[in-house]
Amino acid sequence: MTDHPKNGSTAAHHVVVIGAGFGGLQTVRSLKGAGVRITLIDQRNHHLFQPLLYQVATTILSxxxxxWPVRDLMEHRHDVTTLLGTVTGIRDGQVLLSEGEAVPYDTLVIATGSRHSYFGNDQWxxxxxxxxxxxxxxxxRRRILLAFEHAEREADRARRAAHLTFAIVGGGPTGVELAGIIAELAQKLRPQFRNIDTSASRILLIEAGERLLAAFDPSLSDYAATSLTRRGVELSFGKAVTDCRDDGILLGGEFLPCQTRIWAAGVAASPAADWLGLKGDRAGRVPVQNDLTVEGHPEIFVIGDTATVPAWEGKPVPGVAPAxxxxxxxxxxxxxxxxAGQTPPPDFTYRHLGDLATIGKRSAVIQFGKLRLRGQLAWWFWGITHIYFLIGARSRAAVAWNWFWSHVRGRSAVRLITHSARGTDKDHISE
Structure with missing residues (x-):
């Protein structure tokens, strides 16, 4: 058994928070000065601002x-102990870690987020x-950049075309954002290659439903589709991917050769339901009560993408950072x-702050209540909003500068190909 009483009495109420994402970190921050002892556990040592993750994948940001390292964020919180570890289960008031340790808790907050869902085809x-x-x-990022490099060296026309074909599966915000920026990247790289025309790349955005951005107003979905088409993105609706291989995908019974495939079609909750011995919903999310606790366990809270709670006008709360x-x-x-021995607040209710998605340079869509914005004004609003929610002045300044440089000069800041350990990624360049 492992306990961590370094700063504070072992008699202090012990709150264990699993996950240093938006929900977990907000919980820890909001407990400052509460007189409790906190242990924050995550399998990674950093907090990630996921809404801008696609910009790392498309060479815009580093x-x-x-x-941000979690220990940096918690440096001055002497009531918080940070543990780097992978949770394998929860049993008898303890959080079990893969190294064999057990961390006891008085109150447990599970905020472990979500993972990819391949709808039963995890081999994809x-x-x-x-x-x-x-x-x-x-x-x-490595696969996108290597696709252009391999195409530059490829003499066979069909194989070259496969290298220059990019298939993004899923027409939600992530898929739309990736497709728009990959199309712009292909245009920007054109002067740097001699044997290929990168602007002739085929960027295919695949949505099994009837329209992009299903959570948005149909008028904004139409605008996004038109904007992507103008950028050279090919849209596919009403057909699902039925197979995914190392040389392409099967779409609606037709094989599409493509060397770069990106999955943005679905998410599944972390295995928290299994840890608790509960049956999750279709996405594996844990059903919680109106106070976000697990039925029969008032000491266990489940929040964020890991939980399902109808607290948004009777609808499930969406899996977004503000929630x-x-x-x-x-x-x-x-x-x-x-x-403190006081009456807890009333049931949780979700306040929706709106939906935002960027389509590319100077183009975005926003809806907030009855307000609808599109185009350049929405793009500026989107950018200011994301910069505001970044942690620290350094990050805000760095992101703002990179966006400004990319906007003025048309150049991406981080167009570097880094290599994984040999054997973990087939796309390395042979030495």
């Missing part, structure tokens, strides 16, 4: 500009990576009230 992950982590982003942060703040209020 990983360090959207990620090798061929079509999703975008949930810095490792995913740098892998996708996770609101839930983290709410859980902290409940814990504070319990610890």
């Amino acid at each position: 990983p360090s500009e959207i990620a 992950s090798e061929f079509a990576p999703g975008l949930k982590s810095l490792e995913d982003a740098t892998l996708i 996770a942060k609101q839930q983290g703040s709410y859980v902290a209020k409940v814990i504070r009230a319990r610890h």
